[in-house]
Amino acid sequence: MTLYNYLDRYLFLPLGDLVYGSNVVEKLKEMRRYDCQSEAAIREVQNQKLRKLVEHCYRTVPYYSRLFDTHGIKPEQISEREDLQLLPVLTKQLIRDNYDDLFSTAVSPKRLRRSSTGGSTGMPLKFCTDASEWSSWKASTLRAWEWYGLHLGDKIFSLGGSSINKRKQLLSFKGLYDRVIMRNFKYSSADVTDEGMQRNYEALMRLRPQAVRGYGSSLYILARYIEKMGLPVCPIKVVLTTGEVLMPEYRRTLEEVFKAPVYDAYGAGDGGILSHECPKREGLHITEESCIIEITDREGNLLPMGKTGFVCATDLDNYVFPFLRYHVGDMAYIKEGECSCGRHTRLIGEVMGRAGRLMYNKQGVPISPTVLPMMFYPELNYHNAEYQKVYNKIDKFQIRQDKEGDICILLKLKDPSESHQQFEYIVDNYENHFVGSQVSLSFVDEIPCLPSGKEDYCISEYEYTTE
Numbered sequence: 001m002t003l004y005n006y007l008d009r010y011l012f013l014p015l016g017d018l019v020y021g022s023n024v025v026e027k028l029k030e031m032r033r034y035d036c037q038s039e040a041a042i043r044e045v046q047n048q049k050l051r052k053l054v055e056h057c058y059r060t061v062p063y064y065s066r067l068f069d070t071h072g073i074k075p076e077q078i079s080e081r082e083d084l085q086l087l088p089v090l091t092k093q094l095i096r097d098n099y100d101d102l103f104s105t106a107v108s109p110k111r112l113r114r115s116s117t118g119g120s121t122g123m124p125l126k127f128c129t130d131a132s133e134w135s136s137w138k139a140s141t142l143r144a145w146e147w148y149g150l151h152l153g154d155k156i157f158s159l160g161g162s163s164i165n166k167r168k169q170l171l172s173f174k175g176l177y178d179r180v181i182m183r184n185f186k187y188s189s190a191d192v193t194d195e196g197m198q199r200n201y202e203a204l205m206r207l208r209p210q211a212v213r214g215y216g217s218s219l220y221i222l223a224r225y226i227e228k229m230g231l232p233v234c235p236i237k238v239v240l241t242t243g244e245v246l247m248p249e250y251r252r253t254l255e256e257v258f259k260a261p262v263y264d265a266y267g268a269g270d271g272g273i274l275s276h277e278c279p280k281r282e283g284l285h286i287t288e289e290s291c292i293i294e295i296t297d298r299e300g301n302l303l304p305m306g307k308t309g310f311v312c313a314t315d316l317d318n319y320v321f322p323f324l325r326y327h328v329g330d331m332a333y334i335k336e337g338e339c340s341c342g343r344h345t346r347l348i349g350e351v352m353g354r355a356g357r358l359m360y361n362k363q364g365v366p367i368s369p370t371v372l373p374m375m376f377y378p379e380l381n382y383h384n385a386e387y388q389k390v391y392n393k394i395d396k397f398q399i400r401q402d403k404e405g406d407i408c409i410l411l412k413l414k415d416p417s418e419s420h421q422q423f424e425y426i427v428d429n430y431e432n433h434f435v436g437s438q439v440s441l442s443f444v445d446e447i448p449c450l451p452s453g454k455e456d457y458c459i460s461e462y463e464y465t466t467e
């Protein structure tokens with residue numbers, strides 16, 4: 001461990017808690033303690049937290065008070081995970097329709113942290129959390145890093161679609177927290193040209209990080225560039241992927257190029273879900289202390305272990321905007337049996353159905369699915385308030401690439417009478433990335449679901465084959 005590692009752990013992290021009103025240090029200690037506990041002990045803490053949360057929801061959240069009363073459910077009937085089945089599921093649509101009634105009346109608005117997620121359908125969902133929820137999230141991540149021998153204070157090269165135009169953010173508290181405490185240095189994955197890749201490669205070599213982190217597909221694009229150009233890479237301890245399904249070919253290429261093991265994580269900020277692979281890589285360990293995950297059918301009936309269904313999350317730490325049985329929009333299954341590492345949490349076997357497949361342009365350049373929604377903002381600038389207004393006129397979208405590589409974008413507008421011309425820039429944005437493809441817009445009344453019933457915002461039949 002270096003001096004910075006010590007300073008970060010014993011000085012910067014506690015200081016961050018003090019300034020921010022968070023409790024990451026305390027949560028991390030707690031999580032380390034639960035890390036090696038028995039299944040019964042983990043279940044007990046989960047049940048205790050669930051009972052407290054349900055009581056809180058019934059007493060202070062109008063949406064839940066109404067829901068419980070309408071269904072004739074008493075909060076004391078829900079005392080363990082299995083009892084949650086009494087409640088109907090909470091969908092994204094229900095959240096949009098009942099947004100104001102989902103806030104707890106017992107929480108001061110000052111504590112709120114407003115957040116939003118692109119989610120699986122690519123359309124943002126607004127929700128709220130607080131510093132305590134945020135602390136659990138950070139602590140769970142830090143604990144997983146410890147599994148990999150990564151210490152707080154080690155530098156991380158982070159590649160993500162959402163880090164363009166971040167100058168303003170750099171000076172914010174969050175920006176400082178990221179760089180000084182988490183040491184998470186963010187770079188944009190939006191530019192997939194050789195020049196963009198070269199810039200990212202040079203940034204990587206300048207930073208000389210211990211870890212590389214990002215969407216599997218974004219890192220894969222960078223790795224492929226490094227491989228193609230035969231460039232040397234500085235020593236990397238681990239590669240951390242998150243945010244989408246990690247394809248086996250991505251993992252293989254990343255391990256070859258960065259000469260380090262790849263560990264995947266699956267999370268959903270809106271549901272408070274966080275799960276990480278351990279070094280055994282037999283599945284994703286659920287952070288059971290802070291979230292209950294059920295796998296259900298569309299109606300919310302529990303499915304047996306090993307069966308793929310909808311991920312349904314109950315966030316045990318969010319008291320300001322509580323999520324009880326929330327359908328995240330992803331599909332996954334829970335693995336039977338325990339991991340050979342000795343930890344007793346349940347394991348997510350595989351997450352399916354999210355945008356994880358790459359789209360290619362006709363020159364064979366892969367386009368990350370996480371960049372696709374950004375192209376709905378003029379000039380790809382989603383920080384601009386005027387541009388956000390244009391974007392917000394879109395209710396849903398779907399990007400379809402046919403066998404020939406041409407693209408049709410289906411747009412469903414919130415108000416169908418809006419002028420279609422104002423969305424022409426989308427065609428340009430797509431044509432700039434998908435060089436050589438014909439791009440067209442089609443305004444529709446409804447976006448069709450996949451045969452599985454799941455909504456997906458990018459569907460591609462085009463298979464660019466590399467030799």
Ligand SMILES: [Zn+2]
Pocket residue numbers: 278279280281282285339340341342343
């Ligand atoms: Zn394990």
